[in-house]
Amino acid sequence: MMKKILIAEDQFIEANNLQLILQKAGYEVTGIARSVSAAIEMVDNNEPDLVLLDIYLKGPLTGIDLARKLRQRNIGFVYLSANSNEKTLNEAKVTQPYGFLVKPFREKDILVTLDIAWYQHEQFLPARRNNDRTGTRNTHPSSIAAFNGIVGSSAGLKQVLDNIQVVAPVDTTVLILGESGTGKEQVASAIHKLSPRKNKPFVKVNCAALSTTLIESELFGHERGSFTGATDRRIGRFEQANGGSLFLDEIGEMPLETQSKMLRVLQEKELERIGGRETIRVDVRIIAATNRDLQREVAEGRFRMDLYYRLHVFPIQLPALRDRKEDIPALAMNFLRSFAAANNRLVKNFKPECLEQLIRYNWPGNIREMQNLIERSVLLCKTDTITEISLPEPARVTGATINPVSKGMEQVEREHIIEVLTRCNGKLSGSGGAAELLQLPLSTLNYKLRKYGISREISILNNPPKTNH
Structure with missing residues (x-):
């Protein structure tokens, strides 16, 4: 059975080109709508499997308004757009489209985007219908280790x-x-x-x-x-x-x-x-x-x-590590086993209090920061159990927890880099340098130093003010 596509596009030439490409590829085009009201009428008369919709259509309503209605009816859609401002793009993303196609269209881009859209639709539509009916989240058959x-x-x-x-x-x-x-x-x-x-x-x-x-x-x-x-x-x-x-x-x-x-x-x-x-x-x-x-x-x-x-x-x-804290114990154990094996250490576990520390910490440097911290902890451990985790002092969790989201991630990253520079006394490269601790190429670190204006902090670290006795 031919898959049915509705085109919601107010530009005649572009709509006609789309129709020719789709029909050549074996799709049935159920119609071309130039306004939201016309599109809704066509959907009612001959429901499509998917809708290609321009963000800007004729009339007072936009393609985003149409997208909300299509989502309520579990009809998939892909946006068509030439240019949009940031506010419009954010509103479009919230409707969870199966993709975006930029004008002017290339035939290959259209067909590849549609292939992805069909796959997503077939994979997630049953789950979405079940969620809408029961109000529950679909889960994987087994947790992913x-x-x-x-x-x-x-x-x-x-x-x-x-x-x-x-x-x-x-x-x-x-x-x-x-x-x-x-x-x-x-x-x-x-x-x-x-x-x-x-x-x-x-x-x-x-x-x-x-x-x-x-x-x-x-x-x-x-x-x-x-x-x-x-x-x-x-x-x-x-x-x-x-x-x-x-x-x-x-x-x-x-x-x-x-x-x-x-x-x-x-x-x-x-x-x-x-x-x-x-x-x-x-x-x-x-x-x-x-x-x-x-x-x-x-x-x-x-x-x-x-x-x-x-x-x-x-x-x-990708979610930040602070937004997937339930994964922290598994990540920590994975890094522990990996670094213990790589360095011929007999470290096998964490003291429960250490895992609690890791879970409570906000991880401004995300998984890379955890990886570096666990590697250091493994190397310093004298027994088979890590009993102490040396979290960065300024970010230790106390009654006043730092919130990276409210503070701004660039500010958090800047403070994290300064904290690492402080630990290594302003040293940038080589063994024990900031680039090594942050797991960044030196050129990337230098870029971030310029970006965040951290040169003054390095100068102070390398040339501490003299005190008079």
Whole structure:
């Protein structure tokens, strides 16, 4: 049976092009509506399986108003949009669409997005109907102990694992969102390993760790003599990842001029090395990640809206560790066993009071911070049980608990970096330096120091004021 799609789009040419693409792909188009009232009438007369709806339609109501009504009727939908402000995008996300398609449309993008939408609809519609009927949450048949090294069984983590399983087999772009240290690289690796590209390269690039002058050479490559210091031809990361997946971490830090070239590669699947004349075709799946609010970056002109839409085909939001505290004991034991084995230590357990400490702590550095803390605790432990956890002093849980959400995560991260710098006496690199303790490349740490204006704190640490006796 042909799947039925309703198009809610007020622009005749775009609606007609969509109809031709869908019919060519074997879909039945039940109609084209140019207003919310017309769409509701068409839904009543011939209920579609899915609706493609523009955010802006004719009349007083918007596509978001229509989306709310479709959700009440358990009809899936995908948004169509050319540009929208941050407020509108946030309102659209709340309605839980199956995806976003950016204008102008590419046939492949439409069909891939629809494949994902059908999969999600078939997987989650029975659960949603059951939840609507009973008011209960659907649970997994069994709690998840480990998934490619991702440990835990909280509801938030299960949603992430659901999303990984949905998107991994489908060759589409993924945007992983979450605070620093939440495990974005692990999620990207899991998506690659569960995909048809699993036997091809998985290439990682940290956009924040590259200077503006180097990032294009790193991504797209360069020819010999193309600029001062280019003594040899360099194959860029896109070419290295050909046939596989390219993980672009901290993509929110990418310079605007590079973003435009990135957009071309995503659209055309081709590039030119710096200083080169040859157009090179590449077959690469993009998995991007950021700890920034990209919608805000778009609204403030620091990130291209068209690139945002290209990346935002399938977003995965990772929960902060403070929002999945039920996973902390399992994570702590996993790290304990791993570091004990790696360092030939006989440490086997935590004193119950230590686990209580870990659960009560708010973890501004998330899983990465816990990993570093457990490793240190294992190395310092003299028996088979960890009896003391040295949590950062300023963040010890007392009657006045620090709330990272109300304080602002950037402020919390700034204070966490300063606290680590204090512990290592302002030392940035090398053994026992802040970069090692924070598990950050030195270039990324230097970027964060500039971002948060921490240079003065380092100067004070390295040159403490002299006291008169």
